[in-house]
Amino acid sequence: MKQEKPRPWRRDPTKRVSGEPGAIQAVALLDLTIYLQHRVFHAVPLLWRFHAVHHADNDFDVTTGLRFHTASILLSLGVKLGATVLLGASPLAVLVSETALNGTAMFNHGNVRIPSGLERVLRWLVVTPDMHRVHHSVEASELGRNFGFNFPWWDRLLGTYRSQPAGGHAAMTIGLAEHQAETRQGLAWMLALPFRRPADAERAAGSEGTARRRGNGPASIV
Numbered sequence: 358m359k360q361e362k363p364r365p366w367r368r369d370p371t372k373r374v375s376g377e378p379g380a381i382q383a384v385a386l387l388d389l390t391i392y393l394q395h396r397v398f399h400a401v402p403l404l405w406r407f408h409a410v411h412h413a414d415n416d417f418d419v420t421t422g423l424r425f426h427t428a429s430i431l432l433s434l435g436v437k438l439g440a441t442v443l444l445g446a447s448p449l450a451v452l453v454s455e456t457a458l459n460g461t462a463m464f465n466h467g468n469v470r471i472p473s474g475l476e477r478v479l480r481w482l483v484v485t486p487d488m489h490r491v492h493h494s495v496e497a498s499e500l501g502r503n504f505g506f507n508f509p510w511w512d513r514l515l516g517t518y519r520s521q522p523a524g525g526h527a528a529m530t531i532g533l534a535e536h537q538a539e540t541r542q543g544l545a546w547m548l549a550l551p552f553r554r555p556a557d558a559e560r561a562a563g564s565e566g567t568a569r570r571r572g573n574g575p576a577s578i579v
């Protein structure tokens with residue numbers, strides 16, 4: 358019978374190594390990683406160019422939650438792989454984390470209005486559409502808030518929480534100021550956006566008229 362070569366780097370996924378986080382801790386830590394990654398995407402100019410494709414959407418709905426540049430998806434995949442290895446997260450924790458992340462990204466970009474009493478309770482447990490909509494405001498002071506995707510706690514703990522947009526949900530302007538006039542944002546436009554010079558974007562916006570200001574009020578779910 359062929360003897361299997363010893364592979365010290367290979368771990369038995371059914372056995373927990375001492376010091377490794379349990380599944381619940383690992384899910385929370387992977388979510389903290391996503392929160393920190395999101396802040397870095399906003400803080401580093403090169404990374405912002407790619408993340409801006411997500412923010413350039415002048416509407417806020419479920420499709421916004423799917424709209425990420427290929428490069429930022431690949432980068433995020435690398436960050437999540439690295440965090441999984443460093444944490445020693447179990448396959449179960451990764452499965453739960455990824456499933457929750459995909460589900461909540463659809464939920465918290467939803468163009469819906471949840472009854473205020475329910476929403477106030479819900480936002481202690483999960484990032485709600487009202488909470489995340491603040492992050493999609495054209496106003497810099499709101500764009501730099503509410504980075505969480507899954508759990509709402511990191512923003513509250515790390516000082517980036519803002520409960521409501523100053524202009525109210527119905528009147529606030531969604532998107533980026535320099536792309537308000539871009540009413541047709543096709544696939545090629547989105548893929549090329551990170552490689553456009555800021556001056557090109559401003560010129561394009563200026564030639565197409567002044568920035569549109571309009572209400573982006575959410576639809577009621579009741």
Ligand SMILES: [Zn+2]
Pocket residue numbers: 395399408412492
């Ligand atoms: Zn963002």
